[in-house]
Amino acid sequence: MFGNTATHTHNSNIVKKMTIDFLKIDIRDKVTINNIKSNSLLIWYSKSENLSHFDFEQIQTKETKYYKGILFCFYHNRLEILFRPHYYFNNNIHNANDFSVKDCISVIQDFIDILKIENFELYKIVNLEFGFNLILDMLIENLITFIGYHGKNEFKTDTGLAYSKKSYTYNRKGIANTYKTIKAYAKGIQYPEYTDRNTFRFEVKSKKSRYINPLGIRNISDLLNPEIYNNLAIRLLEEFKDVLILDNETTFENLSNKEKDALKDYLNTHTWYKILQNKKNRNGFSKEKKKYFRLLDKTGNNIHKVLYNLIYNKLEKLKDGAYSPTVKDLKISANSPIYKGENCTKQNQPKQRICPVTKLPINMQKPNSKKLSHTGLKYYYKTDKKIFEEVKRKYLTGLWYNEDHKTQIKEIAHNIRHRHDTLRRKQERLYTPGQHLLFDLAI
Numbered sequence: 001m002f003g004n005t006a007t008h009t010h011n012s013n014i015v016k017k018m019t020i021d022f023l024k025i026d027i028r029d030k031v032t033i034n035n036i037k038s039n040s041l042l043i044w045y046s047k048s049e050n051l052s053h054f055d056f057e058q059i060q061t062k063e064t065k066y067y068k069g070i071l072f073c074f075y076h077n078r079l080e081i082l083f084r085p086h087y088y089f090n091n092n093i094h095n096a097n098d099f100s101v102k103d104c105i106s107v108i109q110d111f112i113d114i115l116k117i118e119n120f121e122l123y124k125i126v127n128l129e130f131g132f133n134l135i136l137d138m139l140i141e142n143l144i145t146f147i148g149y150h151g152k153n154e155f156k157t158d159t160g161l162a163y164s165k166k167s168y169t170y171n172r173k174g175i176a177n178t179y180k181t182i183k184a185y186a187k188g189i190q191y192p193e194y195t196d197r198n199t200f201r202f203e204v205k206s207k208k209s210r211y212i213n214p215l216g217i218r219n220i221s222d223l224l225n226p227e228i229y230n231n232l233a234i235r236l237l238e239e240f241k242d243v244l245i246l247d248n249e250t251t252f253e254n255l256s257n258k259e260k261d262a263l264k265d266y267l268n269t270h271t272w273y274k275i276l277q278n279k280k281n282r283n284g285f286s287k288e289k290k291k292y293f294r295l296l297d298k299t300g301n302n303i304h305k306v307l308y309n310l311i312y313n314k315l316e317k318l319k320d321g322a323y324s325p326t327v328k329d330l331k332i333s334a335n336s337p338i339y340k341g342e343n344c345t346k347q348n349q350p351k352q353r354i355c356p357v358t359k360l361p362i363n364m365q366k367p368n369s370k371k372l373s374h375t376g377l378k379y380y381y382k383t384d385k386k387i388f389e390e391v392k393r394k395y396l397t398g399l400w401y402n403e404d405h406k407t408q409i410k411e412i413a414h415n416i417r418h419r420h421d422t423l424r425r426k427q428e429r430l431y432t433p434g435q436h437l438l439f440d441l442a443i
Contacts, residue, residue, distance in 0.1 A: 019099045020232075021203060024127030025081040025220060032122050033079045036115060042067050043390065066390060067114070068092065081123075083111065091361050092384055096187055096195035098133065101229045108223045120221035128212050130232045131203030133187055133195065134307075134314060140186040140198040142249065146303075148269060149244040150182045152276060152285055162189050178207035182239055193364065202311075204239055233315045240311060244272070244289060247296070247303045254298050263299075266292040357419045358391055371420050377409045395419070 027033055036042070042065040049061050065072040069092035071082040085107045086095035117123060136143065141163050147155050150167035158164035164185030169177040181204070188199035206212055215231045222228055246267050252260045265271050266288070275285050296302035355362050355372040362372055364379045372391070380388040392408065395415040400408055 019086045019095060019132060020104055020128070020130050020223070021084060021086055021095055022127065022129035022205075023081075023083045023085065023125060023220075023223075024207075025083065026124045026126045027079040027081070027122055028077070029119075029122045032119070033074065036072060036079060037065070037074055039067075039115065041114065042072055045071070045386075045390070066386065069384075069386065070111070071386065085111075087384075090194075092387055093361055094191045094194045094383075096133065096191035096199065101226055104229070105224055105226070108220065112220065112224075117220065120219045123220040125212060125217050125219060125222070126209065127205075127207045128215075128217065129203055129205040130236070131183075131201060132236060132311065132315065134200045134202070134311060135188075135196045136198045136200055138198065140188055140200060143200060143245070144184060144186055146245045146247050146249075147184050147243060148246045148272065150239070151242045153182075155182075155184065158183065158185065161185055179211055180208075181205040182243075184243070202236065202240060204236060236315070237308070237312060240308060243304070245303050245307075246272075247301075250296060250301050250303070251299050253300065255295065259295055259298070262291070263295045266295065355416070357416050358395075360387065360391070372416050373413050374409055377412055381405075381409075 027036075045064040045066040047061070047063045061076060063074045065074070069084060069088050073080040073082065084092070084095070085104055086099045087093070088111075089099060089103055089107050090097065111117075144163040144165060147165055149155060153167045153169055155165035155167045158166045164183070167182040168180065171177055183201075183203040183205065185201050186199070187201035188195050188197040209218075212218075215235060216222055216225070216228045246269065248267050250263075250267070252263060255263065272285070272288075275288050278284050281287075293302060293304060296304070353362050353365075353370075354360065355376070356370070358372045360372055360376070360380070362369060362376050365373055365375045369375075377388065377391070380391065392412060395412045396408055397411075397415070400411045403411075
């Protein structure tokens with residue numbers, strides 16, 4: 001399917017940079033749970049009560065606390081920690097840039113230090129998402145549109161994001177299997193201010209230990225081991241091998257009329273649906289897939305092979321610094337103009353501006369704005385409601401809690417401005433204008 005590239009999966013130096021997007025950590029030890037619950041760094045977030053799914057006479061209570069985008073969900077007999085390392089690295093704004101193994105390990109170590117973790121075995125990883133970003137020199141909308149299957153599972157539209165698809169199996173009741181979900185989407189459309197618009201995102205998600213544990217991941221300490229990230233990269237390559245892309249922009253050069261007709265059939269989604277319905281021929285799908293790839297090879301424009309090699313080379317060559325494509329990379333992609341060959345962190349990105357009151361980034365606002373305003377509040381409401389709710393809790397008085405959303409944003413912005421002015425007047429009273437301070441107050 002991909003020629004000799006299959007041997008790449010055994011290279012121990014395959015990855016220096018990729019992303020862990022999400023972790024769910026499960027803790028059952030009562031002493032540990034109580035110690036975390038009493039940690040003064042954690043901010044109270046919410047409390048809820050629900051009937052048990054298994055016993056409708058039993059009420060389940062969940063109390064949630066919050067620290068820098070990390071959610072701590074306390075139940076009566078366990079604690080679940082919901083942690084997004086890549087977002088944490090970017091102050092919970094986005095995960096659009098490249099995220100090095102070194103950076104990820106640093107974030108995990110920071111998490112361990114914050115909680116003063118000693119007994120790692122108690123912090124079991126039960127949910128994992130990981131993936132990579134790749135900038136392409138083609139319309140990302142087209143690539144996402146063309147992506148059809150992962151294995152025999154059709155990619156379905158993910159209603160949560162524009163140009164986003166998911167692939168997974170179903171059980172007999174029609175419920176999505178949580179063993180493995182493959183996601184492909186347009187990261188640049190999600191975060192155009194932080195990466196190139198044609199940034200492609202490919203992710204793997206699992207909620208099952210039988211998928212996570214063979215990667216060498218059982219508890220939080222495993223994520224301090226660089227070799228684990230090599231395992232994740234290998235798995236990403238293996239999963240991408242199973243992706244079927246119906247490239248409707250491919251050329252028909254070097255093909256006979258019969259081969260052109262065959263290729264046109266393969267580029268029709270209904271063809272693959274019919275192939276899957278033929279239960280008598282269990283290997284029919286894979287056989288037809290090989291024929292399709294052979295036709296693409298003959299045209300000289302096999303998008304699968306090109307993308308696989310580009311993904312491999314990026315995972316292999318992206319190191320702690322910036323990535324620069326080699327002559328070999330350019331030759332690999334010579335038959336298809338789909339690779340831009342640049343780092344996924346947007347170049348010449350402006351220096352991050354921080355609101356002096358909320359301590360949140362405000363780069364999404366006008367260049368001359370200095371405090372979190374209506375624009376920033378609307379941005380956080382749209383992209384990270386947890387951050388918005390925390391700001392709302394701190395800066396919206398109870399008088400306005402029953403008002404409409406527009407009024408609440410107006411009042412939150414007003415209170416932030418008022419807090420800023422109060423801090424400024426307090427400083428002016430305490431210090432003579434022009435006096436040098438040991439630590440300048442950021443207002």
